[in-house]
Amino acid sequence: MKTVKVNASKSYNVLIGDRLLERLGEYVNEAVGKCRLCIVTDDKVDALYSECAERSLRSSGYETEKFVIKNGEASKNTTSLIALLEFLAENRFTRSDCIVALGGGVVGDLSGFAAGVYLRGIRFIQAPTTLLAAVDSSVGGKTAVDLEAGKNLAGVFHQPSLVLCDTRTLDTLDERIFSDGCAEVIKYAIINDKPMFERLKGGIKSDIERVIAECVAHKAEIVEKDEFDRGCRQLLNLGHTVGHAIELCSGLTVSHGSAVAIGTVIITRASVALGYTSEDELCQIISLFKSAGLPTDCPYSAEELFSAATADKKREGDSITLILPYGIGNCKPYKLPVSELCKFIRKGL
Ligand code: GLY
Numbered sequence: 001m002k003t004v005k006v007n008a009s010k011s012y013n014v015l016i017g018d019r020l021l022e023r024l025g026e027y028v029n030e031a032v033g034k035c036r037l038c039i040v041t042d043d044k045v046d047a048l049y050s051e052c053a054e055r056s057l058r059s060s061g062y063e064t065e066k067f068v069i070k071n072g073e074a075s076k077n078t079t080s081l082i083a084l085l086e087f088l089a090e091n092r093f094t095r096s097d098c099i100v101a102l103g104g105g106v107v108g109d110l111s112g113f114a115a116g117v118y119l120r121g122i123r124f125i126q127a128p129t130t131l132l133a134a135v136d137s138s139v140g141g142k143t144a145v146d147l148e149a150g151k152n153l154a155g156v157f158h159q160p161s162l163v164l165c166d167t168r169t170l171d172t173l174d175e176r177i178f179s180d181g182c183a184e185v186i187k188y189a190i191i192n193d194k195p196m197f198e199r200l201k202g203g204i205k206s207d208i209e210r211v212i213a214e215c216v217a218h219k220a221e222i223v224e225k226d227e228f229d230r231g232c233r234q235l236l237n238l239g240h241t242v243g244h245a246i247e248l249c250s251g252l253t254v255s256h257g258s259a260v261a262i263g264t265v266i267i268t269r270a271s272v273a274l275g276y277t278s279e280d281e282l283c284q285i286i287s288l289f290k291s292a293g294l295p296t297d298c299p300y301s302a303e304e305l306f307s308a309a310t311a312d313k314k315r316e317g318d319s320i321t322l323i324l325p326y327g328i329g330n331c332k333p334y335k336l337p338v339s340e341l342c343k344f345i346r347k348g349l
Pocket of ligand 1: 136137139140142229233236237
């Protein structure tokens with residue numbers, strides 16, 4: 001098992017290892033002590049892992065309730081949020097109780113938001129069961145639901161009390177969902193870890209515990225410097241502004257990881273056109289995404305992407321900050337007027 005400590009406004013451990021769900025009760029007890037727990041999960045994960053999690057929690061003396069949403073991004077909305085808040089209230093959860101988010105990014109983001117606002121804030125624990133949630137969304141305290149106008153447009157910063165990642169749960173992931181997480185893994189390497197980028201060329205699955213721990217360590221370092229996303233945390237948005245636009249244009253049928261991969265390629269190609277990075281590095285990035293089973297070609301025009309991207313919350317007044325690769329392992333913020341974004345995207349297509 002590997003442990004990464006996150007020292008944000010609240011300190012907590014990220015535990016990564018095989019069969020950790022079987023010991024969930026023990027670790028929950030160390031992190032939050034005795035309380036009532038509300039497990040939040042989706043129907044797919046419920047069938048696979050709730051029993052194991054509940055057994056472990058029961059044997060550590062926990063009383064649990066369970067709230068199950070339908071699997072998929074379409075559940076990450078205000079209707080699910082309100083339903084979860086009503087469920088917590090109906091079941092008389094108090095300020096000393098705690099939510100356990102058992103699932104991928106949708107479950108984690110929704111649960112974290114509910115925990116952040118229910119009774120003005122209760123504790124929550126992340127038990128990510130997808131690679132994407134393990135390396136990114138479960139760590140760092142960003143929580144959200146989607147609005148009609150775009151992804152993650154409503155949310156709060158609320159740090160978990162513990163993140164417990166049982167790597168065994170990744171064995172049951174569809175290849176496509178695993179690939180989604182690979183996009184975020186490759187993102188960390190492009191941002192600031194060239195040696196990791198070289199290692200990933202040898203495959204991501206073979207040493208998954210180490211890969212997850214390295215990604216989480218990168219994220220922890222960034223979150224500790226800029227928890228509230230005013231400065232260097234924006235580096236984690238590499239490929240995301242265009243990626244979110246792609247998701248929106250597709251009516252959420254293109255997955256987050258696929259969209260981030262395509263978005264990163266567009267940004268890198270624009271960076272090549274501007275003379276900031278080389279064609280060779282772009283080819284290496286495309287080839288690594290492809291080897292992880294991710295798409296790299298964009299089915300939308302610059303105009304379509306521009307119109308979707310301008311609804312993105314990262315826009316600040318008349319300017320927008322993108323994260324630009326100046327080489328693999330060397331990304332920096334790049335601020336440009338919104339009026340120039342369409343032209344910029346066109347360079348990357
Ligand atoms: N997923 C990007 C962040 O946590 O800042």
